Amino acid sequence: MMETFKLLAPLAWRNLWRNPRRTIITLFVVSVGLWSILAVASFITAWAQSSRDATLRLLIAQGQIHAEGYMDDPNISNLMPPPGAALVAALNRPDISNWVTRLELPGVVQSEYKTLPVSLVGVDPDAERRISSIPEKIVEGRYLNGLEDDSAVIGLNLAKRLKTALGRRIILMVTAEDGWLEERSFDVVGVYDADTAFEDTYIFTGRSTMQAMVGVGDKIAQIAFEVPEDAALAGVVERLRAAAPGLDIRPWRKISLIMGAMDATMGGVIFIWLAVMMVMISIGVINTQLMAVFERTHEFGLLRALGFKSRHVLWLVTFESVLLIGLGVLIGMIAGAATVWGLSDGIDLSAFGKALEAFKAGDTLYLEVKTSDYIIFPLAIWALGILVALWPAWRAQKISPVEAMRQAT
């Protein structure tokens, strides 16, 4: 076996360079194909990650706990008491990095010019600074100062629609515990800049202020929590469910169905691209190897006449494919790694501004290729390339020596 390898390896390598232009074109197809797969995979993964982080960091976090029924009907009758000792202990475990309690209810905001539906969120500002990006997104004024803060932070677009501004007052109306519509005026102390839909929906104030306004005591609507590793989320959710059996505990994919669908779709896009590239590479490899086989028919006949067995011909052509595709894969991997490394400081998308808002990505994408992608994609292309090259190899080994020699003369 080793002797056969020593016989075929140099022959296969030199055969590759008999037609350098064709070999280079095939190398180009394979390497650019793999490079594009790695680049697209890293770009889409970065985009999905950025988009997910940006959205989850606004308010959703990675999981939420609610009273049963709140998610379907988020009204005041579906609130829950603050977490008990068992749940607090479960939330304080190291696999949860941060958690906050919020009171969130649907309401109406009114300015001198307009009345609009909103969600009023009573927050613990100190805890929010650890889990939410809203405090960092204040573009005018300030964020809230404490649980008792009785001012309001509103979105930039909502301010425009209400024709209000920093320092002006707005009226918020929310259904109270007693069923009556409670209204109260708030000073606008801060304006935040997130995405338009979010800005139009959420108004923030101190949690205690809101609890007092609607008369729910210390009741809350949700606990939002963050985990250091998304992969650990399912386990954390299960653990919390065990600690608080009567509550509705959901991971972010079950809260933001759009985000969950987008996350799944982006993975699919990578595989669609992989499939397209694989088809292109397959066509390139089959074409190259078939041409190489047809051009050398007489030579295969000569080799067979000299004592080469048909399996040697099969191995020779297959070995040429192994080398050709292997080299292309190597170049593609280096190019892919160089691209990701070259863009390791991130791709600044801030220039695209609002145009990219629909995709909910952050301003900067940080490309990253998973180690598993570096193994799986090149191996998949290599294996597929060799597989499709078996056909030309099989044809080559079927050539009878006398037919081949007849062609030679």
Next chain:
Amino acid sequence: MKAEKKPIVSCKGITKVFGKDELAVHALRSIDLDIIEGDFATLAGPSGSGKTTLLNMIGALDHPTSGQVLIDGQPLSGMSKSQLSDLRLNKIGFIFQAYNLVPVLSARENVEFVLRLLKVEANERRTRADAALAEVGLQGLENRRPSALSGGQQQRVAIARALVARPRIVLADEPTANLDSTTTGELVDLMYRLNQESGTTFLIGTHDPRVMEHSKRHIEMTDGQIESDIRA
């Protein structure tokens, strides 16, 4: 009394028909032929007389439609493709008219190729290849690729390759067809000398009179039949 030499090749009533029914072409018609050890035989005849077809049968490259070919008493019929490859490797050397060297291998590597298939150890392989190339007058050109050799030099490499494994018989099909007269003369002298010195058996398909001049046995073919078989 001199012992009678055994035939290396025996053809017993072989026929070869290409195509079927009214399109059938009878390339060989009931050929009976023995090639004896040490022969320097030429197989002559006009184009289409069946020379190449007969050489292909003897070289185990093709099967007869009927009849039998025996090499060293072993019938080729019933042998697998792999066994036929082994037989060609071990017992037969080939020299073809053209395209007969592997273009990506040097002269030495072309000659060594057969020894590699025979799993000869590297040092011995090199020694034997260089000796074979020296024998055909190509000392100093061992590292040249075929494209850097003249037509005559390429045929010399082919002869060295055909001989290096010490085959029982060398089959040459029009080995001088593409060569000028000087080179043809040199090559024929070379093959004849090798036959005389080492006793290697040659069967040469040709219609070149310069090759036939050296022939110790002249077989003439016409229309797929042996018309005459004359020993000099």
